[in-house]
Amino acid sequence: MTVNGTGTGQVPILQVRDLRVTFNTPDGPAPAVRGVSLDVLPGETLAVVGESGSGKSVTMLAILGLVQGARVTGSAVFDGTELVGLDTGRLRSIRGAKVSMIFQDPMTSLNPVLTIGRQLSLVMRAHQPHLSKQAAAQRAIELVDRVAISQAARRCESYPHELSGGMRQRIMIAMAIANNPAVLIADEPTTALDVTVQAQIMELLDELRRESGLALVLITHDLGVVAGAADRVAVMYAGRIAETGSVLPLFEAPAHPYTRGLLDCLPRLDIRHDVQVSIPGVAVSPLSLPPGCPFAPRCSYAIESCDLAEPVLTQHGDTMAACDVLTGAGTRR
Amino acid sequence: MTSTIEAPPRRRRRRRPPWLRGPALVGLITLVLWVLVALTLPLWSPSDPLDPVADRLLSPSWSHLMGTDALGRDVFIRALWGARISLPVSAIVIVSSVILGTVVGAAAGFFGGWIDAVLMRAVDITMAFPPILLAMAITASLGPGIRNALIAMVLVWWPIYARLLRAQVIAVKQREFVESAHAIGASRWLIVRRYILPMSYTPVLVNATMDFGQVVLLTASLSFIGLGARPPSPEWGAMITEGATNFYQWWIAAAAGIAILLVVLAFNFVGDALRDTFDVKDLGDMKDSGR
Numbered sequence: 376m377t378v379n380g381t382g383t384g385q386v387p388i389l390q391v392r393d394l395r396v397t398f399n400t401p402d403g404p405a406p407a408v409r410g411v412s413l414d415v416l417p418g419e420t421l422a423v424v425g426e427s428g429s430g431k432s433v434t435m436l437a438i439l440g441l442v443q444g445a446r447v448t449g450s451a452v453f454d455g456t457e458l459v460g461l462d463t464g465r466l467r468s469i470r471g472a473k474v475s476m477i478f479q480d481p482m483t484s485l486n487p488v489l490t491i492g493r494q495l496s497l498v499m500r501a502h503q504p505h506l507s508k509q510a511a512a513q514r515a516i517e518l519v520d521r522v523a524i525s526q527a528a529r530r531c532e533s534y535p536h537e538l539s540g541g542m543r544q545r546i547m548i549a550m551a552i553a554n555n556p557a558v559l560i561a562d563e564p565t566t567a568l569d570v571t572v573q574a575q576i577m578e579l580l581d582e583l584r585r586e587s588g589l590a591l592v593l594i595t596h597d598l599g600v601v602a603g604a605a606d607r608v609a610v611m612y613a614g615r616i617a618e619t620g621s622v623l624p625l626f627e628a629p630a631h632p633y634t635r636g637l638l639d640c641l642p643r644l645d646i647r648h649d650v651q652v653s654i655p656g657v658a659v660s661p662l663s664l665p666p667g668c669p670f671a672p673r674c675s676y677a678i679e680s681c682d683l684a685e686p687v688l689t690q691h692g693d694t695m696a697a698c699d700v701l702t703g704a705g706t707r708r
Numbered sequence: 709m710t711s712t713i714e715a716p717p718r719r720r721r722r723r724r725p726p727w728l729r730g731p732a733l734v735g736l737i738t739l740v741l742w743v744l745v746a747l748t749l750p751l752w753s754p755s756d757p758l759d760p761v762a763d764r765l766l767s768p769s770w771s772h773l774m775g776t777d778a779l780g781r782d783v784f785i786r787a788l789w790g791a792r793i794s795l796p797v798s799a800i801v802i803v804s805s806v807i808l809g810t811v812v813g814a815a816a817g818f819f820g821g822w823i824d825a826v827l828m829r830a831v832d833i834t835m836a837f838p839p840i841l842l843a844m845a846i847t848a849s850l851g852p853g854i855r856n857a858l859i860a861m862v863l864v865w866w867p868i869y870a871r872l873l874r875a876q877v878i879a880v881k882q883r884e885f886v887e888s889a890h891a892i893g894a895s896r897w898l899i900v901r902r903y904i905l906p907m908s909y910t911p912v913l914v915n916a917t918m919d920f921g922q923v924v925l926l927t928a929s930l931s932f933i934g935l936g937a938r939p940p941s942p943e944w945g946a947m948i949t950e951g952a953t954n955f956y957q958w959w960i961a962a963a964a965g966i967a968i969l970l971v972v973l974a975f976n977f978v979g980d981a982l983r984d985t986f987d988v989k990d991l992g993d994m995k996d997s998g999r
Contacts (some may be wrong), residue, residue, distance in 0.1 A: 439891060441887070441890060441891055467893045467894075467895060468893065469893070470890070470891055470892060470893035471891065471892035471893030471894070472893055475891075475892065476888075476891040476892075477888075478884060478887070478888050478891070480884060483883065483884040483885060484884050484885050484887075484888040485885055485888075486885045486889070486902070486903050487885070487907070488906040488907060489902065497894065497898065497902060498892050498893075498894070501892070501893055501894050501895065501898060502893060547888070550892060551892070
């Protein structure tokens with residue numbers, strides 16, 4: 376079964392179905408993720424795009440059982456194993472070993488009191504208890520070398536504060552691939568970095584994906600990064616997937632008004648911009664969702680039926696979009 | 709005309725760290741001397757602390773620096789031997805309390821929820837009593853003696869470290885590198901041991917140093933009221949009790965008193981400097997809330 380327009384007969388390595396994450400807040404339940412379904416194929420790059428608060432990070436954290444104080448329902452099957460509701464011990468053996476995650480801010484994601492080499496060894500030995508300390512140390516040096524840091528042996532003796540942001544993100548990547556995972560989730564891996572370093576990190580991630588055949592899930596709000604790196608894209612809005620498809624059709628012929636809005640916001644070099652385009656309004660809060668399409672209040676194409684019921688993902692051209700305007704029937708508000 | 713900018717004169721010596729300067733250095737030297745005395749005393753002590761060496765109640769002289777007590781024992785030598793009781797007892801109390809407090813505080817801070825609630829209420833209950841009073845009650849119920857006094861002191865002393873460590877653990881466990889350790893599949897034991905504790909320990913260690921002097925004092929206090937070491941032991945508190953019965957022979961109590969003073973003061977000097985070095989804040993608030 377292929378949903379979300381993977382368009383191939385490949386068996387997904389990670390299959391998410393109707394994932395829902397609801398946080399309990401003092402103001403009532405806040406549904407941060409509301410029925411997300413997506414497939415990650417082996418060796419591909421899937422970009423999950425959305426504004427802050429659209430639920431893209433929470434979706435991925437929930438798959439690994441890393442959200443606290445929230446109710447998670449639905450299904451996330453990794454390589455035949457259902458991850459939702461799996462006990463902590465078994466989840467732990469999957470985290471970092473089969474599904475790894477790297478975070479936005481490399482400056483704070485490394486343990487400040489351990490050397491780089493020790494941290495890498497710890498990660499490996501956590502999943503491979505029989506690995507000797509010497510072998511782990513040796514492998515740590517290889518990993519640091521693998522992520523294109525020179526003088527790997529010396530770097531392994533360094534503490535995180537001695538390294539630059541770009542280097543630290545490379546170390547985070549080395550840590551994430553230390554146990555040869557099948558899926559690498561990168562949560563805004565370049566947001567905290569210098570523009571010049573961003574491209575290098577993306578290149579490194581892409582290279583690792585091609586060499587080791589891991590699937591890369593790229594969480595980002597940067598459409599520029601998506602265009603260059605992704606095979607497929609899922610655009611999220613208010614905890615749901617608004618549109619998903621292969622990267623080319625989605626960029627060339629976006630169906631959903633939200634995707635179109637996002638793309639319009641990208642400054643282009645070949646057009647003179649006197650005014651920077653933006654989508655009017657702000658993203659909805661999960662505490663006060665409208666009954667219909669969550670994007671309707673900001674959508675300039677919205678029709679009456681948009682306010683009545685939430686649209687479902689359906690095929691529109693080469694992509695799948697959740698939008699009633701596209702199905703046609705209805706009158707303009 | 710050209711003006712030259714002179715390079716600032718190079719500092720000859722690096723400034724010594726605060727714990728090697730001023731009062732802290734004095735304290736450190738005092739402590740080192742006391743420890744040396746305590747360790748080597750059996751090798752060179754001119755007399756046994758329990759054996760009479762001269763007439764009773766001699767006033768201080770060159771042959772007996774702090775005179776003799778009611779049984780003719782050399783008070784100065786006895787005061788030195790007292791270090792062989794007070795220092796190890798305090799060390800055991802502090803180390804045991806730190807270990808117990810660490811386990812409880814780390815568990816409470818890391819797991820939170822009902823574990824935290826139960827453990828911290830135990831801490832609150834213990835800290836609600838003045839330490840000397842609770843230590844007295846426990847020693848009295850266990851029966852007087854230095855070993856029971858030691859157990860009692862550990863029981864009243866650990867909560868402070870549990871509370872300190874819990875606060876640190878709660879702060880550290882929310883830092884991103886701990887979350888990324890979770891994401892990488894590290895076990896909870898590994899995360900607590902290698903990620904959280906090393907970042908949480910400083911206030912506990914600084915406080916433990918400062919408390920050392922307090923425990924020396926508490927040991928002496930318990931012995932003074934007859935719950936800790938008993939005569940003829942040369943324990944400082946017990947010596948002061950003996951001194952109190954020979955009130956006009958001031959040197960008996962004074963020798964032990966001076967010994968306590970020197971040790972407590974030295975620990976406080978060192979502890980203050982350590983606190984300044986590591987910039988541990990708000991210890992006062994947390995400590996004063998119970999004692």
